[in-house]
Amino acid sequence: MFLLGAVMAIVGGYLLLNQVKVTTGFWHFYNYNGFGISLIPFLLGIALLFYDGKSIPGWILAGGGFLVILAGILANLQIYFQTTSLFNTLIMLVLLVGGIALLFRSLKASHT
Numbered sequence: 861m862f863l864l865g866a867v868m869a870i871v872g873g874y875l876l877l878n879q880v881k882v883t884t885g886f887w888h889f890y891n892y893n894g895f896g897i898s899l900i901p902f903l904l905g906i907a908l909l910f911y912d913g914k915s916i917p918g919w920i921l922a923g924g925g926f927l928v929i930l931a932g933i934l935a936n937l938q939i940y941f942q943t944t945s946l947f948n949t950l951i952m953l954v955l956l957v958g959g960i961a962l963l964f965r966s967l968k969a970s971h972t
Contacts, residue, residue, distance in 0.1 A: 865962025872955025879942045879952070884933070898932055901925035 902925025908918030 862966035865959045868959025875952040885936045
């Protein structure tokens, strides 16, 4: 039951995620492209770390700059579900949810 549930969940999840398209929008900062501005603290931190690997400001700038870049990318993602038939959508969802339910059922302790 566990194996059947795992296969169903994996196939359903793959089919569902295969229908999703992810794009990105423009990253603006005062009507300018903001991506280059977000690279400045990151690159400065990297430069400080190459100069001295134990530099606390270098680690703070590199880590903070990386987090700003990651947050900017995530904030500008646009996710679309491609057009598909109702039948295909139901097949995907039944496989995914049914597989997860079978996984939990197989993990449940039997009371026999």
